[in-house]
Amino acid sequence: MNRILASIPGRGWTVLWVGILLAAFWGHSDVQAQSSWTVPSVAPVLSNPDFECADGYTPDVNPAGDATLIxxxxxxxxxxxxxxxxxxxxxxxxxxxDDSGGLPFVEKLNGHDSLTILSQHIEWSDAPGKPFDVVLYQQVPATVGGIYSLSGWLVSICGRNSKPFDCPEGYYIAKAVGxxxxxxxxxxxxxVEWVENRDGxxxxxxxxxxxxxxxxxxxxxSNRVTVFVRMSSPFQWHGNLGFVDAFSLVRGPLSELAALPSEVEGNQVEVAWIGQQSPDVLQMAGSTHQLLFDVQARYGRTGEWRDLVTGAVDAGSTTFTAPCVDAAYEFRVRARSEQPEGxxxxxxxxRYPGVWSTPVRVYFNAAQPVEDPATPAVPNVPDGPIRIFIPQVSKAANC
Structure with a gap:
């Protein structure tokens, strides 16, 4: 099995190497620097991100004519x-x-409240917990070219909320943010860029x-981005409901690859990355967020992306060894801002992700063997015709 190989040097050497590497690459006449970063001057502001009743709910009516609160x-x-x-x-x-005493527990994650979404006829009628699909959204002013990162929390409950749990196998409630x-x-x-979770x-x-x-x-x-939250229950089952809480929208962490040569001789190239922490995260008192990096590589323009580096702390570099030569590979990097577990x-x-950088393409030329002209190679070939079998091998399958 062919594998993509990588090695990450120690952090002290990494910082020194990155500085040398950036100077060397960006001074190379055959390469171009990656796109510049756009850092919005103003932090994005979500209205009622914790879904608090103190911040207000507006009466509404759902398609069945039932009174709801948005x-x-x-x-x-x-x-x-x-x-x-x-x-x-x-x-x-x-x-x-308010916090009047003697009142029931409220399912929430942050603040004092959350948004609850209940299926129609949740525990009554001959078909309790009817299917539904509902979306809430909010438009937020933005700076064109700026990176925006959304983090939110949801939980869904299918059937009983206590043992014995009775949600049928294969049933789920899909939760999504976009x-x-x-x-x-x-x-x-x-x-719309969505991420979905079907865990109960x-x-x-x-x-x-x-x-x-x-x-x-x-x-x-555009001069605005839209935040979406979606909950979809495709199966009819009693007790189906969910909760939404603790949404946070920030200017996202930034990253890019140091400029890479368009082609190299042989099968190795040094890949370096740099980045910048979210200015909004830097202002969060008590935060332990670290700037992390993921680097991926793929064969050609249509190959499957493979992890080269995952969760590297701060700027760094790695050696990429191409499984195939006379071939092109592409590279990309993404920054993440996360607090260490525990x-x-x-x-x-x-947790705040950045976006993947634009892929950068490098062509790997096969290294040419050096021959001694004083002793030319003389093939030992018998007289007469020679039959040669050359198998057809798919390079892409192993690269």
Whole structure:
């Protein structure tokens, strides 16, 4: 099996090597520097990101004519079915938003409240927990070319919320967050970048999974970006519901590769990366976020991306060894801003991805053998015709 090989030097040498490498590459006449970074001058601001009743909910009516409550700053779009939406506090505390004593527990992750989404006829009628698909969105002013990173938390419950759990095998409630770099309001537009999670609140062994962190990033193509949150329950089952809480939108971390040569002799090239932490993360008091990098490589323009480096801390470099020569490979890098697991940082543990850089292409020429002209090679070939079998080998399959 052919593999992509990589080695990461120690951090002290890495910093020195990166400086030398950047100077060498960017001074090379045959290469071009990567695109410059656009850092928006103003941080993005989400309205009611924690879905708090104190920040207000507006009365609305779902497709079945049932009264619902929509968090201020957000717009609802019922794609199918008639789910019930409300402030979790107002729903389960009889309309009371404050911290009055003796009231029931409220499922939330941050602040004092969350958004609850319940399936129609959740525990009554002959078909409780009817299917639904609902989207909430919010348009936020943006800077064209700026990177924006969204992190949010959702949890879904299928069937009973206590043992014995009875969600049928194969049933799920899909949770998704998305960003539209064009600032549109159509959740089905091709430009929307989605990330989806179908995990329930427990795993197949009945162990609690709880709230799921979901994150996505985009490069703004308009003077606004649109934040989407979606919950879709495609199966009818009693008790189906979900909660949404703790959304955070920031200027994303930045990254790019040091300029690479367009071609090299042999099968190795040094790949270096640099980046910049999100200015909004830097201003978070008590944060332990680190700037992490992922680097990937692929054969040609259509090969499968393979991990070359995962979770490297700070700028660095690595040696890429191409499995094939007389061939081209492409490289890309992405920055992430995350707190180390187990660190005493901020709660909830928001994770902010950047976007993948534009792929950079390098052609690997086979190294030419050096022959001694004084002793030319004389083939030992018998007289007469020679039959040679040359098998056809697919280079792409092994590269």
């Amino acid at each position: 968090p201020n700053g957000w717009t609802v779009s019922y794609r199918s079915g008639a789910p019930f939406l409300s402030s979790t506090r107002l729903k389960y505390r009889g309309g009371v938003c 960003l539209d770099p064009n600032g549109g309001t159509d959740p089905d537009a091709a430009s 609140h427990v795993d197949s062994n009945g162990e609690r999974l709880g709230w799921q962190n979901m994150r996505v990033a985009t490069r703004a193509l 660190s005493s940082g901020l709660w909830p543990n928001q």
